Amino acid sequence: METILSPHSLCPLFNIKTSNVQSKSSSLTLTKTVCSNLKKQSIQSVKKQSFSEPTDWFSHIQHGLAALAISLALNYSPILPTKSALASEFDVLSEGPPKESYVIDDAGVLSRVTKSDLKRLLSDLESRKGYHINFVTVRKLTSKADAFEYADQVLERWYPSIEEGNNKGIVVLVTSQKEGAITGGPEFVKAVGDNVLDSTVSENLPVLATEEKYNEALYTTAKRLVAAIDGLPDPGGPQFKDNKRESNFKTREETDEKRGQFSLVVGGLLVIAFVVPMAQYYAYVSKK
Secondary structure, three states, rough: OOOOOHHOOOOOOOOHHHHHHHHHHHHHHHHHHHHHHHHHHHHHHHHHHHHHHHHHHHHHHHHHHHHHHHHHHHHHOOOOOOOOOHHHHHHHHHHOOOOOEEEEEEEOOOOOOHHHHOOOOOOOOHHHOOOOEEEEEOOOOOOOOOHHHHHHHHHHHHHHHHHHHOOEEEEEEOOOOOEEEEEEEEHHHHOHHHHHHHHHHHHHHHHHHOOOOOOHHHHHHHHHHHHHHHHHOOEEEEEEEOOOOOOOOOHHHHHHHHHHHHHHHHHHHHHHHHHHHHHHHHHHHHOO
């Protein structure tokens, strides 16, 4: 007998196959879409990283360069000077003559006692004779070659006319250069005299400044100027001390004398060295 299979009976089999095929195709499409989506996401992330990394590196480089520039600016930029660190010589010129005292100690080397003594001595001179003397100390000079040029500049700036500076005197002491200068108007120079001015500038100011006795240098200078104006004997100034050390080397005469004594000693020792053994040998032989 023949078994006849109906097409309906074959349908499940075909349906299974077709369903499997459809499921496979759908799974393939899903996997394709998922894979394509993953690929797109990975490509986009790679692109984002490839674009973000350079920007991150660029920002880091910018920050590093900025920090380097700040550190270099802090290390190598000059420190702005304060008012006290500015060139003191220009401050003295701009401030003008002192009103309450006779001293401008811009170098900061004078004591209160010295300032008080100078004020008492110079105020008494001005009240009696009418001569006004100002004392100025500066640490160093940068605009002028020496203290004399600077003293003349101070006199001209403080007292522009001859009438104003006729009986005025200026004493300048430069501490770093260990030198000083004295200048003044015609009446002041005439009252003091060239001899006292020259000796004061060459003795009191440089000698005592070299020993860093700035207070004594200015006060002794003031005393000599006041004495000269009053017509009193000049007290004089200090002299350079001779600080020569004694040499440890012998002179030629001493060397020759020592050499002669040494020759006598050596000669005597040689004679003794030869004569004594010979005498002993002669005595030994004569006994035999």
